[in-house]
Amino acid sequence: MNLLKQNRNFLMLFLGRLVTNIGDSIYYVATMWLVYDLGKSAFYTGLAGFLVLLPKALQFLTGPFIDKWRIKRTLVITQLLQCILILIIPIAYLYDVLTVQTILIVMPIIAFIEEFAYPTQTKALPLILKKEELIKGNSLFAFAYQGVDIIFNASAGILVAVVGATTLYLVDSVTFAIAALFFGLLKISGEQINKTKEKVSLKRAVGDYFGNLSEGFSIVFKSLLWAFLIGSFIANFGIGIAMAILPAFSASIGGVEMYGILLTALSAGSLIGALLGSIVGKYRVGLLAIICFTLGAGCWMIAAIVASPILTPILFGLAWIPIGAVNVLFSGISQSIIPNHILGRVNSVMYSMSIIAMPIGSLLGGYFATRISSQALFTYTGAGVLFIAIVWFLHPQLRKLPSAGKIGRESFNLTFKEEDIQRSEGVS
Template sequence: MKSLLTNKNFIYLFLGRIVTNMGDSIYYVASMWLVFELGNKSTFYTGLVGFLILLPKAMQFFVGPFVDRWRIKKTLIITQILQSILILIIPISYFFDFLSVQMILIIMPCIAFIEEFAYPTQTKALPLILNKSELIKGNSLFSFAYQGVDLVFNAVAGVLVASIGAISLYIVDSITFAIAALFFSLLKVPQDTEHKFLEEKNLQLTISSYFKELKMGFLIVFNSLIWVFLIGSSLINFCIGITMAILLSFADTLGGVEIYGLLLTSLSAGSLIGALLGSTLGKYRVGILSIVCFILGSCSWTFAALVSSPVFSPLFFGLAWIPIGAINVLFAGVLQSIIPNEILGRVSSVIQSLGVVFMPIGSLLGGYLATLVTSKIVFSFTGVGFLCIAIIWLVHPTLRALPKVKEMSAKTFKLNFEVIKSNDRKID
């Protein structure tokens, strides 16, 4: 851990990540509540905005080939500046009295789309500035930055929305993205590693080579065992999509936007605890550990809905997110260590896209279902998703038998990189 904190490149990337996440937390809470208010507290609108925000995540595989070719530092800076500018449109439109739900529904997915270039680029940068042995710790700290900032700012944003209003927060939010761009401008990616690869691949990305590289990402995933993990990931993300669409309505029955911020804070706290436990839990067999964690997660998620308490609902909701945080950190480190960096962008974007492809559908469905039955009933139903994942891992022999993290290799996932390299040369 000490070596990470003395690595200036990691520090700049880490600080940029923290400030970016601050901006994400602020605009997400402010925008969801603003849509909820402007839409007369209709879950249909919150479900729709959730769908539009999550849709770019499901299509992240389209950005993979670009992430693998574009300069890391330049990509990170431009994405932050663009988000800073877009965020300002909302307070400006408010001051000139032409702000509407429709405008927010347009701007939010645009910002979400830009984010899909930023996060895979950060993932790609880590193996270039850290040693292989430091990747798990680096990912744990990144998850700490992601969840730790959310832990504070989801709650803070909820309180600030209630006290000073959502519009004022957008101005603050724009500044945070500008500061993140400043931190990323100080980053120095090892030029010998990145420049050599970019020279070999050539920065010119033709339409033909783009689709070939896009296809390559899918072939790597589906010609290995990685796709098996995506079954459970897709299922739980579908349930998460449903939950996020109705969470604001559920919170409103318990007290209002402050409770909404508290629920999101509990989500972040659970994910953060899971991330911090990632390295420790990696000492145990991943297969058995995952089954136990997801069963406990299912129980906690369901209790959070059934108790309907401003105190105990956030508590149980946070407990349900601990296994998600732990598993995310474990597998992020594993994949970064076994997949070559020159194809990591497209592979990670395909995995991310396929993992969340059902989340926007869940959000749209959740918003609609909550207009038919209470948000509490819908919330209770989604807890079943965790239990289904535990069952999938239990009945699948490969998942159930997964060894400790340090014992995993490319062979564990049946990855054949000789074939991949051969195909990559044909693309060039």
């Protein structure tokens, strides 16, 4: 908490993230349930999940822009755009023209805008925190993300039942406006911004963009970072299926309240894990990842098998504790070993290549749910997390990774130009 008291910039960034996550939490629960309620089929929630997750899979396209644009301006504009767009749904409801199709159009647009906002927040951290503060900073960011979800996922489920989903969109619009205000108070120094007044031709601009994009792919696939993607791809395919069928699975053991409770359990587990992230960083990362993902998969599958209103949320929450811990650890490690001015393109490539399986899983999950019980599908998806542990166990370099403090660029076979390293050290 000292970071929040001593670093005003981090406090503004934290508060902005906190408020925008409140809007995201309410929006996601309200939207997915509204789609399920209007469409009366898990197929529509699968399609909605596909459309929301597809922009995440395309995040690699945003990387060069994130590296080029000013952080403060990007954060403020993205929040204001979401503030305006989200009002379309309650307005459509007011004029009695709200349909599933309307929601399915608005959702991916808002999701695409988010793919500029969250990576930009991540890029800002190394500019306002010291290297040794990054894991703690990421833990607090995860707290802002998951802590808000704990409160508002559960309450959103109750509020949907009491006041209706469309009313909550008005609240969302206000939260995004407040987030824009907090981000507007940021003062970030050390950004590598090209201030030249030279007019650049369209051909050159396009060439520069694809050159930066290619550099991001090159760094990932010429280093050990690519090995992360194998397990993540399979796991995210399973998670995509799980998120698509979660409303139907929740309905089978409770209803909209249970949907909120299960999402809350997920967030609570991730939050506890995130808070443990800085503690577990002293252990060998390779061994830790294998153990954590194995435990997470086991709890997940048992949660699905018992299908109990009491035991399922508890076990599902426990499954996300080890997963949340290693995710925070990985974020801090990547921020410390990759030069900041290329962090956006590298992280976006990593994220996109691992997340691309989620929209596919979501779409297929909605289809499979019309033929297979949601409980059986939910059980199978837990095995996807286990696959990550198997990949790490079978890959000798991943298995032997040391503790976070001892991991350097050489641990991942990362090589950068000398000028990249110097520029990175100049803004740390």
